[in-house]
Amino acid sequence: MHPLIFHNDRIVEAAESKIAPTVAGLLYGWGVFTTLRIYNGKPFAFDLHWKRLLLHAEKARVSATLDIKQARRALDKLIAANSVEQGRARLTLLKGDAGPWRIEPGRESEFLIFTAAETPRVRADLALTLSPYRVLSTSLLAGVKQTALLENLFALDEARSRDFNEAVLLNERGEIVSTTAANIFWVQGDEVFTPSPSTGCVAGVTRHFVHEIAVRWKLHVVEGSFPVQRLLDAREVFLTSTAREVAIVSSFDAKEYSNRQARIAKLISREFQKVIRGATMSS
Numbered sequence: 702m703h704p705l706i707f708h709n710d711r712i713v714e715a716a717e718s719k720i721a722p723t724v725a726g727l728l729y730g731w732g733v734f735t736t737l738r739i740y741n742g743k744p745f746a747f748d749l750h751w752k753r754l755l756l757h758a759e760k761a762r763v764s765a766t767l768d769i770k771q772a773r774r775a776l777d778k779l780i781a782a783n784s785v786e787q788g789r790a791r792l793t794l795l796k797g798d799a800g801p802w803r804i805e806p807g808r809e810s811e812f813l814i815f816t817a818a819e820t821p822r823v824r825a826d827l828a829l830t831l832s833p834y835r836v837l838s839t840s841l842l843a844g845v846k847q848t849a850l851l852e853n854l855f856a857l858d859e860a861r862s863r864d865f866n867e868a869v870l871l872n873e874r875g876e877i878v879s880t881t882a883a884n885i886f887w888v889q890g891d892e893v894f895t896p897s898p899s900t901g902c903v904a905g906v907t908r909h910f911v912h913e914i915a916v917r918w919k920l921h922v923v924e925g926s927f928p929v930q931r932l933l934d935a936r937e938v939f940l941t942s943t944a945r946e947v948a949i950v951s952s953f954d955a956k957e958y959s960n961r962q963a964r965i966a967k968l969i970s971r972e973f974q975k976v977i978r979g980a981t982m983s984s
Contacts, residue, residue, distance in 0.1 A: 703783035707775045707814035709766070712782050720811055723802045726763075726795025730849030733757040734793040736943045737906070739785050739816070740981045744776055749906045754792060757845045763796045764809045772812075779814050787819045789943070793848060825866075826951035827940070829880065831929060832856040832868035836878045838901035846903050853881040867940070869932065869953065876900045876926040883942035884908040887935035888965050894931065897924040907941040907973070914972045920965065932956070939966035947973050 708718045725731040735750045735757075744750075751769050758765055767775065776790060793815075797808040834856045837843065853870075860868035860881075867880045879885055879902040886895045893915055896902045915922045932938060937958055938950035947970035949963045 702815055702817045703785065705779065705782045706816075707779045707812075709808070709812050712779055715815075718813075720795070721804070721807055723800075723804055724795060724797050724807070724811060725799040726797065726811060726848065728800060728802060729796075730847070730851075731761070731763065731796035731799070732794055732848035733761050733763055733846055734791055734848055735846060735906075736789055736791045738819075738943055738977075739780060739788045739790055740977055742780060742786050743981045744773075744780070744790060745977060745980055746906050746910075747773055747776065749909060750792070753846070753904070753906065754794065757847075758794050760845050761796075761842060761847065763794045765794060766808075766810060766812055776814055779816055783816050785816050785818070789817050789819060791815045791817075795848065827867065827948055828865045829867050829869050829938070829950055829953045830860050830863060830865040831954060832860065832870050832881070834859070834870070836870050836872045836901045838872040838874070838876075838878070838899065840901070843901040844898050844903055857881040869929070871929060872901050874926070875928060877929055877932065878902045880940055883940035883945055883948070885932075885938065885940055886911065886966075887932055887938045889931070889935055891921070891965075893920055893922045893965060894927060894935075895922065895924055897926065900926055905942060907943060907946060910973055910976055911941055911947070911969055914969050914976070918968065918972070937963040937966050939963070939969070946970070 704715055705712050706715045706718060735754045737750045738745045751772055755765055793813045795811040797810045798806055856868045869880055870878045872878050877896050878900045884905045886893055898904050912922055932953050933956050940948045949966045
């Protein structure tokens with residue numbers, strides 16, 4: 702992480718930034734966030750990330766103190782201050798004055814932006830396993846990108862303890878939801894499948910671009926509720942997220958997928974790189 706951050710209305714040294722220990726965002730993990738990529742010094746898909754952040758903030762009852770233009774200016778200034786060329790930015794809204802532990806009336810919310818350099822990823826097989834933990838699709842905040850992500854972290858740690866890279870999450874009905882930090886797609890025949898938001902998954906921004914690419918290439922994408930057997934029957938599986946972009950899966954527990962068969966995932970990955978290049982050249 703870079704030394705400078707944006708906090709509420711100014712850029713400050715991260716070590717000098719102060720948040721009251723009684724704010725609800727710290728006491729209860731009450732907050733929402735989004736993480737976006739920075740390519741060639743420019744934020745990618747900022748408008749989509751900001752609109753989703755506001756939507757999730759409304760669902761989580763966290764107020765936003767900046768509008769989209771102010772937030773974009775704040776991010777641009779922080780990118781310049783930290784001299785970020787290739788990296789990531791995390792925008793976080795924390796609930797402020799709420800709950801019984803208030804000392805005195807304070808801010809309604811805290812707004813934070815962090816940036817970090819992009820670390821080179823070593824290409825490796827992406828092995829998935831089934832998580833023993835379940836997602837509750839009827840939860841009030843199902844599908845909201847919350848700061849309280851302990852259950853996802855526990856699921857990821859459990860998978861890694863068994864030498865897997867990621868874990869597939871199911872909901873209480875046994876339907877595929879996502880992995881702990883990415884949306885999931887799979888291919889059967891010439892159709893592309895992915896869980897619908899009704900399963901409890903977060904509707905990712907990269908997921909949005911995959912749908913656009915699929916429409917452009919006349920690929921049939923089916924959103925719905927699917928049992929885990931569908932992954933075992935699939936020809937190819939891939940994940941999408943800000944961090945991974947489009948990542949081809951090599952195995953799911955004992956099931957292995959041939960990289961040579963992943964033609965649709967490779968097509969979508971290539972087209973997504975074109976989207977990135979086009980957006981960063983025109984913005």
